[in-house]
Amino acid sequence: MDLEPRQHVPVITPASHSRRDFLGLSGAAGLATAALFAPTFARAVSERTDAPIRDTPARRATNVIFMVSDGMSFGTLTLAEIVRRTRDNRGTHWPALWQRDGSRRCVMRTASANSLVTDSAAASSAWGTGVHINNDAVNFTPDRLTPVPILVQAKQNGKATGLVTTTRVTHATPAGFVANCPSRALEDEIAKQIAERNVDVVLGGGLKHFPAALRSRLDGTSVVLASDALAAAAPNAPLLGLFADSHLPYDCDRGAKDPSLAELTKIALARLETRPNGFVLQIEGGRVDHAAHANDAGSLVHDQLAFDDALGVVLAWLDKRDDTLLVVTTDHGNANPGLTLYGPESFRFVERLGRTRHSFEWLFEQLATKLGYDDPVDNSKFRNEDRIPSLVQQATGISLLPDEITAFTLALRGKQTALFRPMSSPACVLGQCLANHLGVAFMSPNHTADFVELTALGPGSEMIPPFVDNTALHDVIVKSIDLAPARAI
Numbered sequence: 001m002d003l004e005p006r007q008h009v010p011v012i013t014p015a016s017h018s019r020r021d022f023l024g025l026s027g028a029a030g031l032a033t034a035a036l037f038a039p040t041f042a043r044a045v046s047e048r049t050d051a052p053i054r055d056t057p058a059r060r061a062t063n064v065i066f067m068v069s070d071g072m073s074f075g076t077l078t079l080a081e082i083v084r085r086t087r088d089n090r091g092t093h094w095p096a097l098w099q100r101d102g103s104r105r106c107v108m109r110t111a112s113a114n115s116l117v118t119d120s121a122a123a124s125s126a127w128g129t130g131v132h133i134n135n136d137a138v139n140f141t142p143d144r145l146t147p148v149p150i151l152v153q154a155k156q157n158g159k160a161t162g163l164v165t166t167t168r169v170t171h172a173t174p175a176g177f178v179a180n181c182p183s184r185a186l187e188d189e190i191a192k193q194i195a196e197r198n199v200d201v202v203l204g205g206g207l208k209h210f211p212a213a214l215r216s217r218l219d220g221t222s223v224v225l226a227s228d229a230l231a232a233a234a235p236n237a238p239l240l241g242l243f244a245d246s247h248l249p250y251d252c253d254r255g256a257k258d259p260s261l262a263e264l265t266k267i268a269l270a271r272l273e274t275r276p277n278g279f280v281l282q283i284e285g286g287r288v289d290h291a292a293h294a295n296d297a298g299s300l301v302h303d304q305l306a307f308d309d310a311l312g313v314v315l316a317w318l319d320k321r322d323d324t325l326l327v328v329t330t331d332h333g334n335a336n337p338g339l340t341l342y343g344p345e346s347f348r349f350v351e352r353l354g355r356t357r358h359s360f361e362w363l364f365e366q367l368a369t370k371l372g373y374d375d376p377v378d379n380s381k382f383r384n385e386d387r388i389p390s391l392v393q394q395a396t397g398i399s400l401l402p403d404e405i406t407a408f409t410l411a412l413r414g415k416q417t418a419l420f421r422p423m424s425s426p427a428c429v430l431g432q433c434l435a436n437h438l439g440v441a442f443m444s445p446n447h448t449a450d451f452v453e454l455t456a457l458g459p460g461s462e463m464i465p466p467f468v469d470n471t472a473l474h475d476v477i478v479k480s481i482d483l484a485p486a487r488a489i
């Protein structure tokens with residue numbers, strides 16, 4: 001944990017059952033209190049070995065756009081670029097950004113306070129408040145302190161705020177910018193906090209956490225539950241758009257009425273750009289992470305491409321202005337996929353990846369079961385066993401070999417054990433079978449401790465050193481738009 005007093009430090013308040021009972025405990029004193037409870041090894045991994053953040057940016061920004069491809073290992077970025085070049089004869093936006101004048105490219109460390117392998121809640125909280133906390137918590141320290149999240153601080157400074165995601169809007173990564181909660185699983189509470197903390201634009205999934213009683217309390221907010229109703233939403237009112245009960249569909253499963261991340265990004269920018277004091281907007285490609293957990297190479301590539309399309313929307317919007325800091329990154333690696341078979345066949349593999357028609361999630365639904373990355377599931381009562389070959393064909397265009405069909409069926413019955421045990425799940429076994437045809441293998445169904453990619457552009461980006469801790473990004477946001485210190489909430 002970084003204990004150095006800094007110009008801008010998060011205000012930290014001790015949590016209690018009632019928010020009204022909060023006592024102000026600000027700045028370095030709060031951080032020092034939090035550090036007393038941090039495990040020794042966490043302090044060791046959190047020590048800054050990177051160059052310090054410069055005190056002030058060369059020029060102030062008015063807006064910050066923070067884009068997160070959740071759980072994006074470097075291999076995911078590579079596969080998306082290769083598929084787009086092979087299939088669409090053009091490159092993706094992210095690697096092209098590295099070559100743009102003035103862009104900044106860095107490597108980021110992602111460990112949380114209690115784990116070298118972070119989860120999304122601790123990782124987003126590191127950006128959201130500049131403090132390392134334990135996995136599963138959202139801006140909530142082990143001793144129950146609640147630092148003020150960046151969107152709340154921005155709002156106190158007169159900025160508009162926004163959250164756009166393909167997951168439930170109450171999921172860990174958007175929550176890390178706005179909420180304080182002892183567990184990411186308390187999504188009903190996170191929904192209440194999103195409502196109370198007056199985020200101006202919220203677009204994604206997660207309707208089940210916003211019951212009618214909560215929605216009716218959102219006085220003056222346009223609540224939109226279908227994408228074709230967005231055009232009719234009052235242009236200057238706060239906007240809550242929820243387009244699925246849970247997560248939005250994977251991009252390869254998306255129907256005509258399911259909005260893409262690029263479309264949602266366009267809507268958010270059109271509403272926020274009119275705000276006179278600027279804005280802070282987080283945009284998340286949240287299901288890249290889910291596809292990696294599932295070892296589902298086709299969905300992974302298509303959701304990364306959808307994220308890249310959203311980045312294209314942002315870059316086109318930035319062409320008209322120079323007052324915005326853009327950060328494009330990920331919260332952690334996941335499953336480390338990679339194209340890993342040799343020869344001319346590799347080009348065929350990539351063509352197949354580009355033709356993916358449905359996700360593993362869709363496939364498992366046809367088998368009357370679930371993938372189970374959110375909650376453990378019992379796959380053993382699955383149905384439609386005889387349709388496995390045709391369903392896999394329909395989803396991926398690939399004809400499984402007889403031994404692969406047997407392995408996948410045994411895995412669904414819970415009777416397949418890999419030597420690295422986490423790879424025994426039905427999804428991981430199917431991923432391994434498909435690796436014979438797609439050339440893409442995964443190392444696990446879990447996040448990784450790898451350093452990750454970060455690219456930035458615009459005023460304030462020059463402050464980011466080549467090797468940076470995730471907590472330092474909070475400083476970068478605060479300093480780039482010159483936010484006054486947060487007041488306790």
Ligand SMILES: [Zn+2]
Nearest residue numbers: 071120289293
């Ligand atoms: Zn994850």
